Amino acid sequence: MQLLVFSCFVGFWRRENNMKKPTIVGKIISSGRVGLAVCLVLLVGCVSTTDSRFVNNTNEGEALRKYTDLGLLHIQKGDTVAAMLPLKRALEIDPKSADVNAAFAMLFQVENDNLLAEKYFKKALQFSSGTEKTRIRNNYASFLFGADRLIDACKQLRMASEDPFYEKRAQVYENLGVCYQRLGKRDEALTAYEKAISIEDTRARALLEASFLQFNQSNFNQSALYHESYQRLVRYRIANNTPKSLWLGVQLSRDSGDANAEASYALKLRNMFPESPENKDILKGG
Structure with a gap:
């Protein structure tokens, strides 16, 4: 890694300063954090200047992967202009x-x-199979959800949930629950959340929303079980309390007759989220 960073900086120095011997480079690299930070930034530039030789130095499959990875790296940085070139080259190698x-x-x-995004999501689904198709379908559903096309998003998530081998199946069910909840389909949402919990019992959002939906159906015991599981995640710092989780704590403690727990949840809600609708509801006696 050190040699790679060094050669990257040397290449940049020679191009920018037209010097045969970058005598200052060694000093910069050995100077500590500043030199290292500069080299790491320039490392990305070095990769992008050599990407045209991917096909010459590797087989097409490896070149395809490298071009795709480079394009995704630029997308993650928000630089879609820089991402376009390697992705176009990847598409030339394998349009399918x-x-x-x-x-x-x-x-x-x-x-x-959105029009082009959907076009390429559909192409990706057409050319994929197995868990790869499920992964793409999950991303497509996220795109549809963001575009407020909830019915279409739920359909894609429901199809993705049918793949028993997808490693993020619990997340798919949790997302499906959110989607159904946005559509007002509470029974379907609860079923999806509970399926997510049965696969992975640390799905924080699924636990909280399942607790809330069970509470609204007056299933207080089941609601309390889900809420306690959520609070366990809070204690282990896997999740954080929200206005909804604390409001539920007040209501469930009140239902069970635990005045101390009720007061504790109410105090946390007042201190952490004083302006929240949930706190105002409790202050009004809700």
Whole structure:
């Protein structure tokens, strides 16, 4: 890694200063954090200047992966202009690559070009299979949800949830619950949340929303079980209390007759979220 950073800086120094011997480079690198930070920034530039030789130095499959990874790296940084060139080269190598088409979908999504984003999401789905298709479908559902196309998003999530081998299946069910809840389909949402919990019992949002939905159905015992599981995540700093979680704590403690717990939740709500609607509801006697 040290040699790679050094050669990157040397290459940049020679191009910018037209010097045969970058005598100052060694001093900069050995000077500590400043030199290292500069080199790490320039390292990305070095990769981008050599990407045209991917095909010459590797087989097409490896070149395809490198171009795609480079494009995704630029997308993650928000630089869609820089991402376009390596992704176009990847597409030239394999127009039917699901990963490349999915990367283009994300690129256009970042650029808020929904028509092109959807076009490439559909291409990626067409050219994919198995868990790869499920992963792309999950991302497509996220895109649809962000575009407020909730019915379409729920449909894609429901299809993604049918893949028993997808490693993020619990997340898919949790997202499906959120989608159904936004549509006002509370029973379907509760079913999805509980499925997420059965797969992965540390899904914080699924636990909290399932507790809330069970409470609204007057299933206080089941609501309390989910709420306690959520509070366990809070104690282990896996999740944080929210106005909703503290409001639920007040209500469930009141239902069980635990005045101390009720007062504790109410105090936390007042101190942490004084302007929240939930706190105002409690102050009014709710």
